[in-house]
Amino acid sequence: MLTLLKDPRVLRRDILASLVVFLVALPLCVGVAVASGVPAELGLVTGIVGGLVVGFLPGSSLQVSGPAAGLTVLVYEAVKEFGIGALGAIVLASGLLQLALGAFGFGRWFRAISVAVVQGMLAGIGLVLVLGQVYAMADTAQPSGGLGKLAGLPGLAWDIITDGTTLTAFLVGAGTVAVLVLWPRFPDRVRAVPGPLAAVALATGATLVLDLPLAKVEVKGLLASVRPPGLDDFGVLAGVAGIGTLLAFTLIASAESLFSAAAIDRMHDGPRTDYNKELMAQGVGNTVCGALGALPMTAVIVRSAANVQAGARTSLSRILHGLWLLLFAALLPAAIGVIPLASLAGVLVYAGFKLVPVKELAPLWRDHRGEAVVLAVTAVAILVTNLFEGVVLGLLLAVVKTAWEISHLHVDVRELTGGRLVVSVTGNATFLRLPRIMEQLEGLPKDRPIELDLSGLRHLDHACRISLENWALRHNDAETEPVRLLPPAAAVPRARGVDERTTGSGAG
Incomplete structure (x- = not known):
């Protein structure tokens, strides 16, 4: 990196790229934290650690880490079941497990996970995220469980139609989604501003100008929100539910990070990712996040792609994006408190839809029907049960499908x-x-x-x-x-009472 930075053009491009990534990351960090049921500042803490800690570590030089929409559902359920204090303990243990997996060379084995299972996992997360955040768009409490959220949709629709405040909040959230959908069609000079930032800024401005009675993000301050886990918080890891959540955190965060690394490697001509080192870097980041009581982190494809597309050449861009997040959280915390929750929910509804591979489903069903079934079953299982059980079912189904296909x-x-x-x-x-x-x-x-x-x-x-x-x-x-x-040669021993003869031409 130091050699490249001797070129002023590289330095300038990395600084500009870091600002773009910061503007993309800011609303997403806050939105993921709020949707996860934790203080907004904890999302910024995870983004800061992703830049200022993971950014210095080897693995993938252009990949950007932070809180991810893909873990929102799991974090929300964990906070609801175990409490926010236990979240730090689970994230810290997950980071240590990632470190161990990377040290023992398991990073490359995550590439062996069925793509259909990963896509199904993300699709299931996306569906649950969309269903939950639709309620948040209307400033309404969401029911628990995927089926509960589905069953509550008619009641939500009635509230939106009959209650003026609920309708106002929903329209602000829907307007945010509309801006995100239409943003790629705007001219290049307009799209220089990242879509999520523009959508949230427009919704916030409209809320302030029209003095709309909407719920806003609660601000506690960066230091006040940081709560390292105590010894009692680690007791959750002694139970089956806690261990299951730990394994789900580790599996999903690791798989999403390494699949993101593979995608980012196809977008640039720089050094390729060392998967074991990247897994260890993510482990260090999650260990630090856990020690601070913050959200878990993964490498995030949206921020990473924005980094590459903005012209980044070295890891300096992702390091600086963490610095900009730190300065914003320290110097302008009040700016977070004017953001309407409905707008952040709209950002996450859009992010949830992006997790569902709608365009790939028809070609996948046409060319690889078994893979399409694995994807659909995994997604539906996550929606009906929970994330961990859905992923396990998807993995088992993928193994059975493969065994069936090779058993010609x-x-x-x-x-x-x-x-x-x-x-x-x-x-x-x-x-x-x-x-x-x-x-x-x-x-x-x-x-x-x-x-x-x-x-x-x-x-x-x-x-x-x-x-x-x-x-x-x-x-x-x-x-x-x-x-x-x-029999095949050396495959079937002589059975008593059976008249056998070997040909010598069989395959063992």
Whole structure:
């Protein structure tokens, strides 16, 4: 970085990029914190740590870290269940776990997580986020659980229609969403201002000018909001629910950060990401955030993409963005207190919709139907149950789908002279295909000589081996010669009472 900074043009571009990222990050840091049920300043603390701590660490030089909309739902549920004090303990433990995973080289293994599961996870988070923030747009308390939020929508619609204050708040939030949707269509000179900042600024200005009776962000001050976890707060990690939340934090934050790194690497020609080092950098950041009682952090694709598109060349831009956040929080805290909550909710509704891969669903269903099913099931499971259970279900379904797809099996029956039947089984014989194999074999006549040729199998698992041996022993009538079994080489040991011969041509 120091070598590059000798070039004044690089220095100038990095400073300008840092200002762009700061303006993008500011409303998102505040909005994520408010939606998570914690003081707004804690979102800024996480953004500051993402710049001034993680920004100096190796891993990905252009990726920007901070509080993410993708963790909002999980943080909100954790705060509601365990309290804000326990949040710091969970985030700190999650950071230490990320450090350990990175140190032991697990960073690259996060790339092996099914993309459909990750997309389904983000889609499920996006749906829950949208459903929850629609209530916040109307300055109304949101029901708990995804199904509760769905069931409450008719009542919310009635309140918006019949109550003037609720309608006013909802219109401000809807106006914020409209600005964000239309912002990319404005001229380049207008779009020099980041869309989230422009949307929140316009909504705040309209609220002040028209003197609208809307709920505003509560401001406590940066130092007053920081609350390091006490020893009692770590007791939550002794329970199953606390451990499940810890694992969910770690899995989602790590996966989102590393998938973001892969996406950002495709946007620039600079050094590639070291995944283990990036995972450790995120671990350091979350450990510090946890020690301060702040929100968990991830690498955020929106801020990272803005950094690259603004012309950043070194990690200086992400470091400076953290400095600008610190100066703003320290010198202009009152500016946060004039922002209407409905506007921040509108920003997060838009962010939630962006997490749902609507455009990719039709091509995915057309070309990879199994992946589309995994994505949809994961998203719906998160909406119906919770984030951790939905992700676990998605991972299990992805594993089962993969095992099913690689278990290609073909059973061919040929009749030779003299009435002998030759049954050739090729492919991969696993327990997933066992019902199909046995159905076809048990339909063969019992009064004919049969030769079962397994030499074409590439894989034969234990369940199939035992079932095929038992079938060979018991299928034919007593007066018919035993089934002759031709096993894969070294795959099926000699079964007592079965007439075997090996061909030497089978594949183990």
